[in-house]
Amino acid sequence: MSEHRKGLLLTTLGVCLLIPDATFVRLIDASSLTNALWRSGLLAVSLTLFLILKYRFRLFTVVKQLGRWGVTSSLFSGLGTILFVGAIDRTSVANVLLILALSPIWAAVLTRFVTRVPVRTHTLVAVPFAFLGVSIALSGSVENLNNAGNLLALFCSLVLASNLTLIRAHKRIDMVPAVALGGVLGFVALSLAGTSPRLLPGDLTPTLILGALILPSAMALMTMGGRYLPSPETALLLLGETALSPVLAAIVIKESIPLQSLVGGSIVILTLFLHACIPLSSRWSSHLDKTLRTTQVLPVDLNDSDS
Numbered sequence: 394m395s396e397h398r399k400g401l402l403l404t405t406l407g408v409c410l411l412i413p414d415a416t417f418v419r420l421i422d423a424s425s426l427t428n429a430l431w432r433s434g435l436l437a438v439s440l441t442l443f444l445i446l447k448y449r450f451r452l453f454t455v456v457k458q459l460g461r462w463g464v465t466s467s468l469f470s471g472l473g474t475i476l477f478v479g480a481i482d483r484t485s486v487a488n489v490l491l492i493l494a495l496s497p498i499w500a501a502v503l504t505r506f507v508t509r510v511p512v513r514t515h516t517l518v519a520v521p522f523a524f525l526g527v528s529i530a531l532s533g534s535v536e537n538l539n540n541a542g543n544l545l546a547l548f549c550s551l552v553l554a555s556n557l558t559l560i561r562a563h564k565r566i567d568m569v570p571a572v573a574l575g576g577v578l579g580f581v582a583l584s585l586a587g588t589s590p591r592l593l594p595g596d597l598t599p600t601l602i603l604g605a606l607i608l609p610s611a612m613a614l615m616t617m618g619g620r621y622l623p624s625p626e627t628a629l630l631l632l633g634e635t636a637l638s639p640v641l642a643a644i645v646i647k648e649s650i651p652l653q654s655l656v657g658g659s660i661v662i663l664t665l666f667l668h669a670c671i672p673l674s675s676r677w678s679s680h681l682d683k684t685l686r687t688t689q690v691l692p693v694d695l696n697d698s699d700s
Contacts, residue, residue: 400621401630401669407614408634410607415638416645417603422593428600429478430583430590433471435604437576440613444570456570462563463571469556470575475582476549484542487531490635492546494527497628499554504624508562516625519668523632523661530636530657557624564620572612629668636661 394402421428448455459467480489497520501512560568584590592600619627636658643650 396621400618400627403614403618404622404627404630405618405669407611407616407618408630410611410614411634412638412641413607414603414611414634416642417599417607419642419646420599421596421603423591423596423600424589425478425481426583426586426588427590427592429474430580430588431592431600432604432608433474433576433579433583435576435601436608436612437573437580439605439609440569440573440576443609443613444573452570455567459566459568459571459574462559463566463568464574466556466559466568466571467574467578469552469559470572471578471582473549473552473556474575474579476545476552478583480542480546480549482542483545484540487533488543489546489549490639491527491531492543493550493553494524494632494635495547496550496554496557497523497625497632499551500557500624500628503554503558504561508558510623512623512625515668515671516623516629519629519664520625522664523629526657526660526664527632527635528657529660530639530654532653532657533651554624554628557619557627560616560619561622561624561627568616568620569613572616626668630665632661633665 418428423431444452444455477489480492497516501517501520504510505512615627615631622630636654640650640654640658642648643654
């Protein structure tokens with residue numbers, strides 16, 4: 394399996410696991426800050442246990458190998474959580490999701506001008522279509538974009554794109570320990586800010602399922618996949634969760650699904666499907682062409698006296 398296919402498979406699985414995120418958030422009645430505190434702490438604990446099982450006595454060596462880029466990635470991860478929570482507290486969820494949908498654009502810019510790696514044409518074409526789909530899906534809920542929460546969401550999208558680009562640029566480093574460290578940093582920062590850890594009745598079960606199972610699994614898969622995919626493609630795949638997560642939440646909670654959510658989500662999914670199929674089909678065509686070129690047809694000499 395090629396690196397690109399491996400990255401595509403891992404990242405897609407991670408995004409699919411992340412789709413129920415909004416559903417569990419809706420089922421939790423505690424404040425968003427308390428939710429983020431538990432998410433960060435459980436993410437750190439679960440990923441640490443996973444890393445202990447994976448590396449055992451080599452874990453300390455693996456953590457040391459993170460170096461400055463791994464520490465930077467963990468800072469991005471922790472900062473992203475804080476910015477996301479701050480944005481949610483100051484503006485609507487739809488506003489935050491819409492602005493986060495800009496992350497593929499920032500990732501493309503960073504990839505091209507910082508890492509000096511060209512961005513594939515089909516990715517550049519897919520980004521505006523995916524953003525259009527997200528815009529349509531959230532159009533009924535977007536409020537005034539001129540406030541501090543939207544500015545925090547903008548910084549969050551930049552941090553997300555920067556982290557994805559960093560993971561891709563240093564793909565030889567396993568950045569999953571950096572995600573766990575980012576969870577620790579987010580938990581510590583929220584605790585120092587005086588965030589209450591108190592959950593409301595009925596919150597414990599969905600909080601544990603989300604923070605100890607869904608988020609760690611999704612983040613680990615997306616981080617591993619991000620090592621093999623260009624960061625604009627990883628950010629583009631994340632838009633699938635942005636489009637489908639609110640739809641699933643509405644189905645589970647038995648709310649009506651706005652028509653624009655279905656239309657916008659369909660555009661995003663179709664864009665992601667075509668974006669994934671184009672490189673696969675081109676590789677198949679290239680392989681077929683190469684096979685045909687190397688196949689030699691021996692001519693038959695009709696004048697051969699021995700025939």
